[in-house]
Amino acid sequence: MSNLFIPNPKEVESIHILREVAAQFEKPVLLFSGGKDSITLVRLAQKAFYPSRIPFPLLHIDTGHNFPETIEFRDQLVAELGLELIVRNVQDSIDQGKVTEERGRYASRNTLQTTTLLDAIEEFKFDACIGGARRDEEKARAKERVFSVRDDFGQWDEKNQRPELFDMLNGQIEQGQNVRVFPISNWTELDVWEYIKTENIQIPSIYFAHKREVFFRDGMIWTANEHVFREEHEQVEEKMVRFRTVGDMTCTAAVLSEATSLEDVVNEIRASTISERGARIDDKRSEAAMEKRKKVGYF
């Protein structure tokens, strides 16, 4: 019986990176948002260490404004795979007076997450945080390294990054530094969706078209509920929508869609003309928005 293994090059690269993290760091953690990218990371980690369990815990920074479907999904996944899950809440950072809740039309807890994350890193002494960011998401991400060294303040210095040659990863760091690791750096949104489809990976239901109470503002579709600021004249309607990312409700816009299956979603992404981050309200604040947030330790 000849049974030749033909690898998928992007999957290979991600698995290589995950194994390097496990081997080079003492306390790695996987930042889990409940979104499709972090779910994909979990699958890749499962493959990288099989038949061993994934040798690091998941960390969820909960803004308190998550879609309930995402949280339910998270708990189910963790139980099924026997993973260790750590949750830290933005609400606690607010209660401790470390951050102040934003107000007004564009109020969001997205930027507040940074403080909660940095505190968690310090609390657990994590030296490597694995994230699902992709370079195709945003121009500033295009220059991000796979192993991206951050200082004590979580800051990213884009002018002073270590060059990454071939597939050799240098995870040596000084005391107080930590590394953000991006195993799916080289994947596109379409790659992720196609992978979810071929691998038949379960994802939260909000990624599929469903009826939802929404309202329209600035050409985007917002979820209508108590966490999202809405002016009186902004009318609530019921629409068939789905989400392309599942961040905080306050900064994740929906798109009109009829895609109820993975097959439909993949076809829709293939044909789509609005980029994924176009549906993230926080990036629209300014063109340089992402880069500024990265400098202060955002994922």
Added chain:
Amino acid sequence: MENRKLIKIATAGSVDDGKSTLIGRLLYDTKSLTTDKLEAIEKTSKQRGFDYLDFSLATDGLVAEREQGITIDVAHIYFNTEKTNFIVADTPGHVEYTRNMVTGASTSQVAIILIDARKGVIEQTNRHFFISNLLRMGHVVVAINKMDLVDYDEDVFLKIREDFEALVEKSDFKSEQITFIPISALKGENIAKKSDLMPWYVGNTLLDHLEVLEPEDLQQSSLARFPVQYVVRPKTEAFHDFRGFAGKLYGGNLKVGDDVTILPSFTTSKIKSIQFFDQEYSEATPGSSITITLEDEVNISRGDMLVKSSEVPHSEKSISATICQVNNKPLRVGQKYTLQHGVNRVLAKVESISSKVHTDFSGEEASDQLGLNDIGKVNFRLSKPIHFDAYTVNKANGSFILIDEGSYDTVSVGFIEI
């Protein structure tokens, strides 16, 4: 992921030769620019008073470089066609940026070298081609850009090709590894669409040419090298005695039943199984991340290497390599570093610097140090032997990085010579 092949490309060219414009154009022509990105480009182009779309805006990402209007680091850009996924490393072209091109090229199979048709082959072009040669790129596309500014004149193209072919003579490339294409990135001539304005050019458009390249043809075929990255020991009920060796396979195939030798212990065994996730395979191809189990209980740890017993690599405590310095801290005789060869680390001391190499094929000179962007020949003494091949034979097993013991920065990349 659908079964598209993956082609990785590094771009090289001097400032303003049109790299960013070319990449933006490729994105546009393959419909990879989304409406919101296109709108942003339209808006900014208009703000700046252009009567055309400035596609370089699609890739020039960071605030600092937007302010300076130049690309300052390696950026990665993605697009795909029906059959192929492409990754482009956009590397800037300043004299002092050898480091960036080496970095971008190290993860790519193909180099696109841009030449401004008005300027022809310049000193920079020599350097870009020198680096392509040093890194043994699988294929080089010489894109002669801004043909619109020379009236799409065939003679201009032929002259540049002739000048470039003189360089090819000095290199290790075979002529079929080099392709010349006349283009206008700004106007989109010969990018995705065959140019009516250059009927004298009978070859493929750039995109068609990139699409017919096959990853297997761009890769070295050599001997199987399997550096152990991670030892998998589940210690669960179902997998009580399981001991798997996880890693990435380079150079050649490995099969179940192969007689293997483990380095550095030189113990031998046989491959019992090759696994990927919950599947078993009888054979693995280069570029696979797999887990191998052996017939015998052998003591193996991370950094060890598994090879076929009939194909054992060189094992030495002193090595010679061509070094490219990628950090502003210079490399000097007597200095000590951590040398990372694949996933294995040893200590290394610089014994001597044989020469600094001119990056324009014009020879070498004596030097007692290598500064940022310098390329030179260096001899090292190691704390323990490493198990290597020449870079020209097996890229993965013939390259290493040097890590500074104080800052932990990656300061050099080395290409081992034998």
